[in-house]
Amino acid sequence: MASGHVITGAAIANCLAADTQAVFERAFAGAEAFVPAGEFAEFPFATVVGLMPKLDGDIDVSCTPTRVAKIAFASARQLQPAVRGAIERWGPARVGYVFASSTGGLEQTERHLDPRRGGTSGARVCYADHSIDATVPAIARTFGIAGICSAVSTACSSSFKALATATRLIDRDLADAVIVGSADSLCRTTVFGFHSLGLLAPTATRPFSRDRAGITLGEGSAYVVLERSSTRAVASALARVRGLGAATDAFHHTSPHPEGIGGQRCMREALHRAQLEPQHIDCISAHGTGTTLNDASEAAAIERVFARRVPVMATKSATGHTLGSAGLTALVLAIESLRRQELAPTLRLTPLDTALGVDVVDRRTAAPLRHIVVNAFGFGGSNASVVVSQP
Amino acid sequence: MTIAQLEIARASFFSTHHACAADVVAQRTRTVTQPTYPLLVARARRFTSLVTQLHMEVCGAVVSDEPMPAVFATCHGEIQTAETLIADLFASTVVSSARFALSVHNTAGGLYSVATSSTEPTTTMTGGNAVAAGWLEAALIALETGRPTLLSIADEPVPAVFRGPETTVGVGAAFVLAPSTNPVFELSIEPSRADSHMAPDTVVTLARLVQLVEGGAAATVSLGAIRQGHQLELRRRGDA
DSSP: OEEEEEEEEEEEEETTBSSHHHHHHHHHHTOOOOEEGGGTSOOSSOOEEEOOSSOSSSSOOTTSOOHHHHHHHHHHGGGHHHHHHHHHHHOGGGEEEEEEOSSTTHHHHHHHHOGGGTOOTTSOEEHHHHSTTTTHHHHHHHHTOOSBEEEEOOGGGHHHHHHHHHHHHHHTTSOSEEEEEEEEOOOHHHHHHHHHTTOBOSSSOOTTBTTOOOBOEEOEEEEEEEEOOOHHHHHTOSEEEEEEEEEEOOSOSSSOOTTOHHHHHHHHHHHHHHTOOGGGOOEEEOOOOOOHHHHHHHHHHHHHHOSSOOEEEOTHHHHOBOGGGHHHHHHHHHHHHHHHTEEOOOTTOOSBOGGGOOEEOOSOEEOOOSEEEEEEEEGGGEEEEEEEEOO | OEEEEEEEEEEEEEESSOSSHHHHHTTOOOSOOOOOOTTSOHHHHTTOOHHHHHHHHHHHHHOOSSOOOEEEEESSOSHHHHHHHHHHHHHHSOOOHHHHHTOSTTHHHHHHHHHHTOOSOEEEEESTTHHHHHHHHHHHHHHHHOSOEEEEEEEOOOOTTEESOOOOOOEEEEEEEEEOSSOSEEEEEEEOOTTTTSOOOHHHHHHHHHHHHHSOSOEEEEEEEEETTEEEEEEEOOOO
16 A cells, blocks of 8 residues: 555664663664573573563553553553644544554463463463453553554564554544554563474574574564644654555465565565655665574565665664564664664674675664665565655 | 445355354254365364364355455454463473464464465454454455455354353354445444444354345344444345
8 A cells, every 4th residue: 555644653662671762772772682581481492582671560551461561551651642642633533543463462371371370270361361452442541542443463564464454544534543553572482482493593683694593582562653644744753654565475384485475575565555666765674583594585585676785674683573563663663764864783693694695784874764665574474564764 | 434335245154053154143053063174285284273274164165266365353363272382381391383383363364375375465353353353454455455355254262261252162254345336235333332332242243244245135234343432334235
């Protein structure tokens, strides 16, 4: 869809910091934030994780007391001024909310069933805390919005699918502004699961490096206010969503297509809908998970879509892979890149895997940035790309 | 408020406890029957959950050679797989890689795209209002693309370990919908009725929807809450 809708608010929280500005400072400074996984839970294998700081105590989530709720509120509460502005412009019934997550309250379910924490087969888990949309009513109430609410879950592309849903609501005049939010927490099932697939890095992830050995899982949330372009909205705009594209690989449930056909198709579609050509793109924020196959597949897709070398950044090297929140997390960082006119560094890149044929930027780099393509690819061959531009 | 005027070309229904949609409404049950989901080849069937099997069953009944965008909707997602993974984890600190791979809410979407060799986008709506959200998403995609769009809705019973919805029925329904200039169906947002604070029973809602599509009489089916004080409805105008 060709959007042109503007983003009038953005917030982010993850292992780098629980505060948006602090996340930006640390991400662009190349700060290291991963910790041994043992700080979260015990695992019989080596890995590191991106753990949210200061999660307990300062966030009121009495409505649904889950870790993912705390993570979601960590970003959502920062967005309140922008949401208030949207409500003033359009009215509460014209402001919607689309939430995305991959695991939802799975961590809470684990806690309830953990025999070491007193969980037993007779102790029933609150279903509402487990579900993906557990936080939706509470956050909608907190924001004071009364528009259409829904939840999306398509693994690691979830938050971009949610952004697409929000765009359709505005395009069809069912809303004038939509809060798009995403959150995922670490949980043991996810860590063990990615390890079982051989996708978990034993040390901090090294996207696009010759020595890359897999994913570092992180937790976090990201929220944006997507708003119909209007004089007043544009005055508050941080960026413009020019185009979104989506496609599936139709190849394998967890392995990417070797040539990234789904990635190619969704990047081309996003460009088409943005009415831009590949040469207009100044930077690509890659999905860049750090697995051998994912990075090779994405690099192949980038190489085929863009005839020239475009600078690439892989922000999961700093934030970890935040699963359902990965797309919006990268998008919010891309918006900050547009504001700063700087690319964030990709950490631990050296030595770059030159066979991949992509130019990954390993240091904070000043550059004229007007349009950035951001990718989010996931299980099920579910791919989505967004073109985000200066407002 | 009318959102979309639609054609619904095909519909299918499967319930583990009912032979057809009419039997749900008539409260006639059958011997519990599992889906056969021929859409998936043998090697893709291992570890698939009931909800994914239900999606594949009903999609297989309506799918054509024409690739189309697809919307999957499920209130509970892969909840049985999640419970099994956690139980395995606490029993042996090992999880099955195959089962974990199929634990995401978009498992059905991924397997469907591989089975049909379709690179068209898929998405998965979930949560308490997944039926309404799925219909809305599918209708908006059909309007946006001007093309037929597949909508598949399915849910499996929530495991007993959860304190929540209690049903033993697995149910699925699929629809192929498209925008129309001479529409029979109309999707609209209407003020909620007095009893609509109750979450709609998915089994009954899907059965009524399939009857609405297959029947000829004018009628309306509530799809559940979509925004504060409002619900989504599908209305059939009746055969001319």
